[in-house]
Amino acid sequence: MTMMGGNPMAAKQQELKRIPRPTQKRIEAIFIHGADFIDEWPEYWIAGGYDQSESFCIQCAEKKLAELLAKEPGGEYCLDGGWCVEGDSQAFCETCRRYLGNCFTQYACDEELNYYDEMGCNPLSADDCYSMENILGSMGWEFPTCKDQSSYDALHQVCQAMIERHWWISATEYGQYLHMWQ
Numbered sequence: 001m002t003m004m005g006g007n008p009m010a011a012k013q014q015e016l017k018r019i020p021r022p023t024q025k026r027i028e029a030i031f032i033h034g035a036d037f038i039d040e041w042p043e044y045w046i047a048g049g050y051d052q053s054e055s056f057c058i059q060c061a062e063k064k065l066a067e068l069l070a071k072e073p074g075g076e077y078c079l080d081g082g083w084c085v086e087g088d089s090q091a092f093c094e095t096c097r098r099y100l101g102n103c104f105t106q107y108a109c110d111e112e113l114n115y116y117d118e119m120g121c122n123p124l125s126a127d128d129c130y131s132m133e134n135i136l137g138s139m140g141w142e143f144p145t146c147k148d149q150s151s152y153d154a155l156h157q158v159c160q161a162m163i164e165r166h167w168w169i170s171a172t173e174y175g176q177y178l179h180m181w182q
């Protein structure tokens with residue numbers, strides 16, 4: 001980051017608009033609706049000696065396990081997972097690239113928010129809605145005791161930019177825009 005004429009982040013924060021609570025609820029409804037279009041599967045991995053950083057959907061995990069045991073009949077490989085674990089990024093099945101449900105760490109939230117700050121968040125993209133819903137599920141809109149507000153500033157900034165670009169978010173009654181994802 002270049003530092004010219006003072007701290008650019010501090011200047012950015014001064015002009016930050018906080019999203020009011022009623023608008024937060026409206027945005028949340030949009031994200032939840034858009035995220036419903038994503039077919040999310042539980043995350044599995046293979047314990048007992050296989051690389052546990054590789055995640056699979058249940059179908060591919062069972063297939064992988066069978067392959068490993070066929071190669072090594074006495075192996076101690078077994079399926080693990082099936083519940084929500086924390087991840088530093090969105091998890092996908094190693095084999096079929098299905099979305100796997102995980103909880104975003106703060107690092108994952110910050111990475112996603114940096115991306116949307118730069119590229120913009122599209123409320124009509126199921127993928128964007130899904131990520132933003134994961135972010136809100138992990139960090140919420142506000143955490144008053146948080147010493148470092150930069151993640152929350154980024155969240156409000158991304159949503160503010162989205163509202164400015166997509167006027168219908170503020171102007172349309174909830175439910176009237178639901179057809180727009182098709």
Ligand SMILES: [Zn+2]
Pocket residue numbers: 056057058059060061093094095096097098
């Ligand atoms: Zn799979």
